[in-house]
Amino acid sequence: MSFLTLTNVSKFYGDTQAVSSFNLSVEKGEFISLLGPSGCGKTTTLQMIAGFESVSGGRIELDGRDITHAKPNTRGLGIVFQTYALFPHMTVEQNVAFGLEMRKCPAAEKRERVAQALALVHLEQHGKRYPREMSGGQRQRVALARALVIAPPVLLLDEPLSNLDAKLREEMQFELRDIQRKVGTTTIMVTHDQSEAMSISDRVVVMEAGHVTQVDRPLSVYEHPANRFISTFVGKANLLDGTVLRQAGDHADINVGGIGLTLEAADSGLRAGAQVVLGLRPEKLKCVAPGQGRCDGLVRQRFFLGSQWMYSIVTPLGELTVLAANDGAPMLETGQTVGVLWNDHNLRLISSSRNGAAQAAEEVAS
Numbered sequence: 001m002s003f004l005t006l007t008n009v010s011k012f013y014g015d016t017q018a019v020s021s022f023n024l025s026v027e028k029g030e031f032i033s034l035l036g037p038s039g040c041g042k043t044t045t046l047q048m049i050a051g052f053e054s055v056s057g058g059r060i061e062l063d064g065r066d067i068t069h070a071k072p073n074t075r076g077l078g079i080v081f082q083t084y085a086l087f088p089h090m091t092v093e094q095n096v097a098f099g100l101e102m103r104k105c106p107a108a109e110k111r112e113r114v115a116q117a118l119a120l121v122h123l124e125q126h127g128k129r130y131p132r133e134m135s136g137g138q139r140q141r142v143a144l145a146r147a148l149v150i151a152p153p154v155l156l157l158d159e160p161l162s163n164l165d166a167k168l169r170e171e172m173q174f175e176l177r178d179i180q181r182k183v184g185t186t187t188i189m190v191t192h193d194q195s196e197a198m199s200i201s202d203r204v205v206v207m208e209a210g211h212v213t214q215v216d217r218p219l220s221v222y223e224h225p226a227n228r229f230i231s232t233f234v235g236k237a238n239l240l241d242g243t244v245l246r247q248a249g250d251h252a253d254i255n256v257g258g259i260g261l262t263l264e265a266a267d268s269g270l271r272a273g274a275q276v277v278l279g280l281r282p283e284k285l286k287c288v289a290p291g292q293g294r295c296d297g298l299v300r301q302r303f304f305l306g307s308q309w310m311y312s313i314v315t316p317l318g319e320l321t322v323l324a325a326n327d328g329a330p331m332l333e334t335g336q337t338v339g340v341l342w343n344d345h346n347l348r349l350i351s352s353s354r355n356g357a358a359q360a361a362e363e364v365a366s
């Protein structure tokens with residue numbers, strides 16, 4: 001059953017539509033990420049859930065209650081901002097206790113709940129310090145404890161890790177997910193970092209220019225991106241321009257640069273002659289000895305990524321990016337000819353013109 005529901009929620013700033021017909025049902029305890037490029041409407045959506053921005057149209061319900069126009073303080077949600085927004089003149093304990101004081105919580109209960117919240121974020125030894133005496137990661141955890149101490153029905157996180165350096169950010173991603181699992185709070189996080197969204201969330205909501213374009217589990221978004229933008233925004237993808245030769249049963253034969261590919265396309269409705277764009281992830285390609293792959297190619301560039309090598313290989317399909325594990329096998333040299341191998345099972349249909357019967361006739365005739 002849905003715990004938080006957004007139905008056709010939209011937002012106009014004057015004539016500009018920042019969010020358009022946003023629909024989402026969130027289950028109790030779920031961790032959802034709103035993912036998309038700058039300006040796509042993520043923060044505006046979060047602010048509408050929090051009640052800091054008014055809603056131009058649609059409805060927001062929390063646990064069966066219509067909160068579309070409710071005042072922010074009556075929604076009781078926990079919020080963590082990108083800047084943490086800690087009170088500099090208050091100690092860590094006082095910062096965490098703030099929400100309980102507003103709620104007139106009795107002193108003994110307050111002490112206990114603050115201690116529990118600080119223990120949850122591993123800061124029980126730091127209660128008497130001031131925010132300026134804490135590192136960025138510690139301040140982030142204080143902000144989290146302050147949001148969680150009121151036991152909110154929903155936790156809203158706006159780019160909560162973006163001020164941290166790469167290593168700390170990664171550690172905090174795991175910690176954040178761990179804490180969220182422990183307390184079981186339904187969480188909505190805004191991020192423009194696809195790897196963060198993929199590693200933390202139960203489901204990812206991809207937004208583009210105010211619209212939701214895909215809602216799915218991280219693996220499904222990665223393996224079955226809904227469009228061309230998502231295929232390259234979430235991970236890397238080789239995009240191959242091809243022409244459908246024929247659709248037969250549950251697959252389609254496709255010509256890409258003179259090489260025949262088989263696309264599993266049972267429900268695609270592709271017609272012979274249609275122009276298609278196929279996606280193939282770089283880690284699904286393998287370099288083998290010349291003549292041993294599906295085609296040969298010339299290594300144009302290589303990049304060392306630590307755990308992997310990334311190669312740029314010129315092939316009849318176009319220039320392909322190939323990711324190979326740094327597993328001790330000899331690395332490829334630029335200028336070297338290699339075979340390139342892949343399984344057509346890993347091809348994804350990204351877009352198609354879905355036409356071209358006449359073009360098909362020409363292809364078959366030629």
Ligand SMILES: Nc1ncnc2c1ncn2[C@@H]1O[C@H](COP(=O)(O)OP(=O)(O)OP(=O)(O)O)[C@@H](O)[C@H]1O
Nearest residue numbers: 013016018036037038039040041042043044045192
């Ligand atoms: N107060 C405002 N007045 C007018 N336009 C606004 C206002 N706030 C946001 N916008 C516009 O609404 C659109 C969505 O903004 P929003 O901040 O929600 O995007 P975002 O996806 O969170 O971006 P970012 O990742 O850069 O924070 C943008 O075009 C932005 O310029």
